[in-house]
Every structure is written in C-alpha cells, then in structure tokens.
Amino acid sequence: MQCSLNGDAQAYAALLKETARLLRPFLAKRLYHGNEVDDVLQEILISIHKARHTYDGERPYLPWVYAIARFRLQDHLRSHYADELHGAEDIAELEETLPDELTEAAFSYESISGEVEALPEKQASILRLMHQEGYTAKEVAAKLGMNESAVKVSAHRAYKILRERLER
Amino acid sequence: MDNMDDLIASLSKEVTPLKPAPHPLRLGLKWLAIATAYLAVTLSIFGVRPDLMQQFIKPVFSAEIMALCGIFIASALSAAVLSFPDLHQKRALAFAPLLMFALFVGVMGFAWHADQPPAPLPMHSFECTLSILMFSLLPALAIFNVLRRYASTHLSYSGIAALLFAFSTGALWLRLYEATDSVVHLIEWHYLPIMGVILVGGWLGKTVLKW
Structure with missing residues (x-):
C-alpha cells in the first residue's frame, strides 16, 4: 500500500489482487450467490481505491480493509433487502x-x-x-x-x- | 474472474502518487483551533457577559463550562477519528463524546438541585435556540464539507459527532455571552432543542457523508 501511495501501479495491482483473494472467503461466508460475491468484491475494491488516502501505511492494513469490506457488505445487504421489501411497489x-x-x-x-x-x-x-x-x-x-x-x-x-x- | 482482473488493471492504471490524510489528532486539533478562533472573534465582537469573572468563582458555572469544553474537544476528536474507515484504530476516542455527554448531564442535574431558590426566568425564550442555531451553522457547514473528503464507515455517528462539535461551539458562545443563570431556561431553550438538532445529524450523516 505504501508503494501504491507513491504511485507504483504494479504494487497496487498486486495489493488489490491479494486483498481480493483475502476477502473472497469472508464474503462467500456471508452471501448466498456466487455472482453476489463478485459484485460486492468489486464494489469493495472500488471503495478501497476511493478511500486509499485515508490509509497512511503506519497502522495495520487488514483492519482498514475489513472496515471497508463490512461497510460495503452492509450497504449491499441493506439495499438487497430493501429491494425485496419494495418489490411490489408500483x-x-x-x-x-x-x-x-x-x-x-x-x-x-x-x-x-x-x-x-x-x-x-x-x-x-x-x-x-x-x-x-x-x-x-x-x-x-x-x-x-x-x-x-x-x-x-x-x-x-x-x-x-x-x-x-x-x-x- | 476476468472482470475482476479487468477492474484491478483499470484501477491500478489510475493510481498516482497520493498524499495520505493527516493524523486524526492533528485534524481534530486543527478544527478545534479554527472553532476557538471563531468563538474568540465573535465574543470580541458581541462581548462577554458582564459578570463572567464572578460566575467562574461559582463551582456550578465552572463545571458546566468545563463539561461543555469537554464535549467540544471530544466531539472534534471523535469526528476526526470517525472520518477514517477503521476509526484510525482508535475506537475509544470515537466514542469519547458519550462519556463527556454523560458528565454534562450529571453537571446539569447537579445545577438543577443547586438552583435554590430558582434564579428568575429571563424575558426571552426561543431567541436563545435561534442564536445558537445561527452561530453553529457556519461550523456545521464547514465540518460536513471537510468530512465529505474522507471515508467514514459510521455515517450516522459521524453526522452526530460533527453536529455535536458545531453546536457545542454555539452553546459555549451563548453561555459566555448571555447573562442568564436560570437552569430551567438553560435546559429548556439552550440544551434540549440542541439535542434534538444534533440527533438530526444521524440522518444528515447518512445522506451527506455517503461515498
């Protein structure tokens, strides 16, 4: 992450790949469909990208990543259930x-x-x-x-x- | 999986050198310094209550101002910590305003009992709430504007902490400016309406701080 903050694209790609590998089982345990896991994982990676300025490389990386992952997962579940609730809406x-x-x-x-x-x-x-x-x-x-x-x-x-x- | 690789490739192409956000303590202290300057400037324009020095000799008044200052400081630091997804791994600091708020409620409870015989009610009423609202508007707008640049994962609580910070500045200003000592008036027209407005911060945070 420190390298990616310095603009190293290769290090950043490797970090995102490793993060996706780590998060996949975390999401798979909590989501029912495989394609949902992919969708949420992509949302999380985009969020990590948007929020990368809030990570300074001086504190552990995983709590930061999992905080974003949990936040996006909750967002997804909330909208998923809201969709179901509003399914009958005109x-x-x-x-x-x-x-x-x-x-x-x-x-x-x-x-x-x-x-x-x-x-x-x-x-x-x-x-x-x-x-x-x-x-x-x-x-x-x-x-x-x-x-x-x-x-x-x-x-x-x-x-x-x-x-x-x-x-x- | 191809999509994932494509996304990673596309995101890593966008990566450029980036300055990390400042430490939350630095951020919170900066907000406190700006709000204190705002408070000092407005007090120098409007003036302070004429009996301020005598009031500070009274333990109840001093305790009330200290508890308000505690909320002011704790809410600034809490809002700063809450603007990071992982609370900058300082969870206790994020929830510090709750402790300060409990202390403030205790002080006001004590002031209520100590107000014997009750101080006379002032002639005005809702004007105090309006004054605090007007005074706090600028800090509230400023802090929400800054928080939008960060990535909070506790949107409602962030909104509440931000408004608590802004409105504690307003409450402090009015307490140092207005020569009123009726606890009933303070609770009814200073603190209870502010608490209501602060709770709106929960909704505001969810709406404005989305990212």
Missing part, C-alpha cells in the same frame, strides 16, 4: 422519483449525450440504458445478455473515459 411511483435523482448529478445525461455516443458501442449502450432509460445494472445485464459485473466494469471504464474527455 412502477409508476418509481418513474416519478427516478428523473429527480438523475438531475441531481453535476450535469445531466442530455448535456453529455454527444460524448456518450462517441464511446465504443457497448459502453454507449450501457450508459444510455442506465442513465437515459433508467434501467439498473442488473436489468441492463439481462437486456444485453451480459452478466451484472461486466456491465458495472464497462460502465466504470466509460465513466473514466468521459471524465478524462470532459476535464480536457
């Missing part, structure tokens, strides 16, 4: 709230739709379905015949490309 009610949440973003989908269309076809379709049509990653995966993790990874890459283009 879709019309959701349609009323979804556009509001989308417009809370720094910019709307419409304002960057030109940039989205310039992305590779698959990534553009995923973003269009998620942000214009309002589908969840799971629904997009079913629609495009992909698995949910692949959709998330693809969306993550698309966001990265868009961010780089928009920052230019």
Whole structure:
C-alpha cells in the first residue's frame, strides 16, 4: 500500500489482487450467490481505491480493509433487502422519483449525450440504458445478455473515459 | 474472474502518487483551533457577559463550562477519528463524546438541585435556540464539507459527532455571552432543542457523508 501511495501501479495491482483473494472467503461466508460475491468484491475494491488516502501505511492494513469490506457488505445487504421489501411497489411511483435523482448529478445525461455516443458501442449502450432509460445494472445485464459485473466494469471504464474527455 | 482482473488493471492504471490524510489528532486539533478562533472573534465582537469573572468563582458555572469544553474537544476528536474507515484504530476516542455527554448531564442535574431558590426566568425564550442555531451553522457547514473528503464507515455517528462539535461551539458562545443563570431556561431553550438538532445529524450523516 505504501508503494501504491507513491504511485507504483504494479504494487497496487498486486495489493488489490491479494486483498481480493483475502476477502473472497469472508464474503462467500456471508452471501448466498456466487455472482453476489463478485459484485460486492468489486464494489469493495472500488471503495478501497476511493478511500486509499485515508490509509497512511503506519497502522495495520487488514483492519482498514475489513472496515471497508463490512461497510460495503452492509450497504449491499441493506439495499438487497430493501429491494425485496419494495418489490411490489408500483412502477409508476418509481418513474416519478427516478428523473429527480438523475438531475441531481453535476450535469445531466442530455448535456453529455454527444460524448456518450462517441464511446465504443457497448459502453454507449450501457450508459444510455442506465442513465437515459433508467434501467439498473442488473436489468441492463439481462437486456444485453451480459452478466451484472461486466456491465458495472464497462460502465466504470466509460465513466473514466468521459471524465478524462470532459476535464480536457 | 476476468472482470475482476479487468477492474484491478483499470484501477491500478489510475493510481498516482497520493498524499495520505493527516493524523486524526492533528485534524481534530486543527478544527478545534479554527472553532476557538471563531468563538474568540465573535465574543470580541458581541462581548462577554458582564459578570463572567464572578460566575467562574461559582463551582456550578465552572463545571458546566468545563463539561461543555469537554464535549467540544471530544466531539472534534471523535469526528476526526470517525472520518477514517477503521476509526484510525482508535475506537475509544470515537466514542469519547458519550462519556463527556454523560458528565454534562450529571453537571446539569447537579445545577438543577443547586438552583435554590430558582434564579428568575429571563424575558426571552426561543431567541436563545435561534442564536445558537445561527452561530453553529457556519461550523456545521464547514465540518460536513471537510468530512465529505474522507471515508467514514459510521455515517450516522459521524453526522452526530460533527453536529455535536458545531453546536457545542454555539452553546459555549451563548453561555459566555448571555447573562442568564436560570437552569430551567438553560435546559429548556439552550440544551434540549440542541439535542434534538444534533440527533438530526444521524440522518444528515447518512445522506451527506455517503461515498
């Protein structure tokens, strides 16, 4: 981690691989489906990446990682059970709230739709379905015949490309 | 598994040299220094209560101010520790405000019994709550803004600690500014409404500090 804080990409990749190997059994014990383990593990790795500035390399690494892992696992379980509870909700009610949440973003989908269309076809379709049509990653995966993790990874890459283009 | 490798490759491509966040004690002390300066500036503008020195001779008033200072310090350090996912492995510090709060409740209980005959109620009432709210708004906004840059895994408690810090600054200011000694007034219009607002911090933390 110390090397990765100094910008060593190889050390960082090795650290993330080792962390994923450590966390897989921890998640497998707590989650029912194999694909859920993959999804949550990816969320955790992304969270580790976002929060890496809060680790200084001077205290043990594992408590820090497991704190993030537990936090994301709880988040996942909470939304999983909330989804189940709200499964019977009228879709019309959701349609009323979804556009509001989308417009809370720094910019709307419409304002960057030109940039989205310039992305590779698959990534553009995923973003269009998620942000214009309002589908969840799971629904997009079913629609495009992909698995949910692949959709998330693809969306993550698309966001990265868009961010780089928009920052230019 | 391919997706996992792809994700790791993509994340490691993004890695650049990064300055680690400061130690939470340093962070907390910085917040305390800024809040103390804010308190000093506002007290120098609005002035302190005319009988402040005589009040400090009274043990109940001194104990109340010390307990408030305890909450002020403990909540700043707690909010700083809570902004790290693993509480910087200083769990006891994160929950220190609870101890200080219990001490404060004890002091107020003692003040209630010692208020014999009861001090006269002031003419004003909700104006005190409003003053504390107005005074605390700036520290509250500032601390939430800073906390958003970190990665708390205890969102509700972080929000509560942040508001406790901001509002203890406000409570201290009003106690040093306003010449009121009625314990009933203090509890009714200073401390109970603030406690209600602080509990909103739990919801605010969950909403604002999400990452």
